[in-house]
Structures are given as structure tokens and as C-alpha cells.
Amino acid sequence: MAAPPITNALTIDFEDWYQGLEIPYSEWDKFEDRIVPVGRKLLRILDEENTKATFFMLGYVAEKHPELVKEIEAAGHEIGTHGFSHTLIYTQTPEVFRAEMERAIGFLEDSTGKKVVGHRAPFFSITKDSLWALDILGELGVEYDSSIFPVLNYRYGIAGSPRFPYKIERENFTLKEFPVSTLQLPKITLPISGGAYFRIYPYQMTKQCLKAVNRSGNAFTFYLHPWELDPDHPKIKLPRRIAGITHYFNLGATERRLRKLLRDFKFAPMKDVFETIKLN
Numbered sequence: 001m002a003a004p005p006i007t008n009a010l011t012i013d014f015e016d017w018y019q020g021l022e023i024p025y026s027e028w029d030k031f032e033d034r035i036v037p038v039g040r041k042l043l044r045i046l047d048e049e050n051t052k053a054t055f056f057m058l059g060y061v062a063e064k065h066p067e068l069v070k071e072i073e074a075a076g077h078e079i080g081t082h083g084f085s086h087t088l089i090y091t092q093t094p095e096v097f098r099a100e101m102e103r104a105i106g107f108l109e110d111s112t113g114k115k116v117v118g119h120r121a122p123f124f125s126i127t128k129d130s131l132w133a134l135d136i137l138g139e140l141g142v143e144y145d146s147s148i149f150p151v152l153n154y155r156y157g158i159a160g161s162p163r164f165p166y167k168i169e170r171e172n173f174t175l176k177e178f179p180v181s182t183l184q185l186p187k188i189t190l191p192i193s194g195g196a197y198f199r200i201y202p203y204q205m206t207k208q209c210l211k212a213v214n215r216s217g218n219a220f221t222f223y224l225h226p227w228e229l230d231p232d233h234p235k236i237k238l239p240r241r242i243a244g245i246t247h248y249f250n251l252g253a254t255e256r257r258l259r260k261l262l263r264d265f266k267f268a269p270m271k272d273v274f275e276t277i278k279l280n
């Protein structure tokens with residue numbers, strides 16, 4: 001008899017198309033705001049596919065579009081935080097990080113009346129240089145984080161860190177970490193679970209890699225940005241280093257692939273997935 005399917009975490013890094021490109025947020029008002037129609041398109045797809053997700057909301061977007069926070073909440077999704085200004089955490093001081101996080105969490109909690117328990121860092125930017133951020137998150141009442149990529153690239157990652165959910169014990173609190181999902185191959189740890197990787201690899205490759213994770217008895221987390229469902233968003237010239245190759249790649253395939261993924265695997269919000277996992 002087949003084992004019951006493993007429940008995986010579906011996560012949305014909820015930000016507009018120009019907000020993840022290392023453009024300072026003081027300049028964001030120059031760009032065309034497309035998050036409302038695109039956010040609603042994503043909500044419609046999730047509703048049609050009967051799937052609930054965790055929305056890691058960027059504070060800037062939540063404050064600008066409080067109606068979206070209400071719509072996401074009303075649709076039964078979990079609301080977590082993606083910080084306020086989409087700044088690389090290791091370029092911030094702990095004081096600035098704390099102030100932005102208090103603002104972002106406070107706004108969401110006031111809007112929904114629910115405690116924010118989950119966090120994902122902009123650009124997965126909890127690295128060896130910003131582990132202090134985990135302490136601040138714990139002090140602010142955050143219960144889980146999903147920001148540590150166990151690979152190393154120019155912008156993120158802690159190579160060799162655990163690939164599956166684990167506990168981070170501190171004196172006054174325990175934080176749960178859900179690392180960004182990877183597949184361990186003989187010579188490399190392969191990122192497999194969302195964003196540009198989802199658009200670059202053929203769908204069958206993503207599916208087989210994620211199946212391998214589930215076959216090993218583990219849940220994976222998958223992540224997506226709303227703008228990846230918006231192939232017509234404005235084209236701006238991007239430095240090669242900053243997603244110059246990947247940002248616009250194969251956006252027309254995202255919706256079809258996402259719907260397949262939601263039918264091929266079982267998903268839930270991350271806080272519910274943690275309840276199905278025994279942590280080390």
C-alpha cells in the first residue's frame with residue numbers, strides 16, 4: 001500500500017515585480033504598480049486548485065494595499081512577513097532590521113487580528129553574517145523562519161546547513177527553521193523548489209526532484225512570486241548580476257506549471273506543515 005502523501009509547504013513571497021531587484025525602496029514609486037491584479041490572479045488560481053498557502057507579505061505592499069491583506073486573509077491563507085523594504089538583511093544594522101520588522105508585523109497583526117508566526121527573509125538573506133536576525137525574530141514572537149538556503153550563491157545561502165526542517169534553540173525561545181528545499185546529488189546540492197528554478201528547469205525535472213524529496217519521507221517548501229504569473233510586466237534593463245538573466249525567463253509557463261504542481265503534490269500553509277513534522 002502506498003504511504004499517504006506528504007504535505008508540503010506552498011509559500012508566496014508577496015511583492016511587486018520591481019521590489020526584488022535591489023532597487024532601494026525610496027525609488028519604488030517610479031515603477032508601475034501591478035500587484036493588485038496579479039495578486040488577485042494568484043488568489044483565483046489557488047481557489048480554483050483548492051489550495052491554501054502561506055503569504056509572506058512585504059510590509060510596504062501590505063501598507064499600500066491593505067485590501068489585499070484582507071482578501072488573502074478572507075480566502076483562508078496564512079499571512080507571514082517578508083519584512084518591510086526588501087533589503088538584504090546582512091546589509092542592515094540589527095536596529096534597522098528590528099524597527100522594520102516591528103512595523104511590518106504590527107501592521108499585519110492590526111489588519112488581521114492574528115499573530116504573525118512565520119518569516120521569510122528578502123533574497124533568503126539570512127546567512128552566516130546575519131544570524132543575529134533570528135534572535136530578533138524570536139524576540140518579536142515569530143515562531144518559524146524559512147530563509148536559509150543550504151547552498152551558497154553570490155547573494156544567499158549557508159552551504160552545508162541542514163536541508164530539512166530543524167529547531168534553532170536559544171536561551172529564551174525556540175525558532176523552527178524550514179530551509180529552502182534542495183536535492184542532494186553526489187557532487188552538488190541542487191536548488192529545486194521555486195522562483196526562477198521552476199521556470200528554468202523543465203516541469204518534469206522539478207516534479208521528479210520534488211518527488212525524490214517526498215520519497216525520502218520529507219516535506220519540501222515551494223516558493224513563488226505573484227509577478228511570475230504576469231508575463232506582460234514592464235521590461236527594464238537589469239544588471240546581469242541582479243537577475244538580469246532569470247527575472248523575465250519563461251514567465252509565460254508559470255501558470256500552467258503551477259496548476260500542474262498543485263495537482264501533482266499535496267500542499268498546505270507552512271504553519272500547518274510544521275504540525276505534521278517531528279523536528280530534530
Ligand SMILES: [Zn+2]
Nearest residue numbers: 013020122123
Ligand atoms: Zn522577496
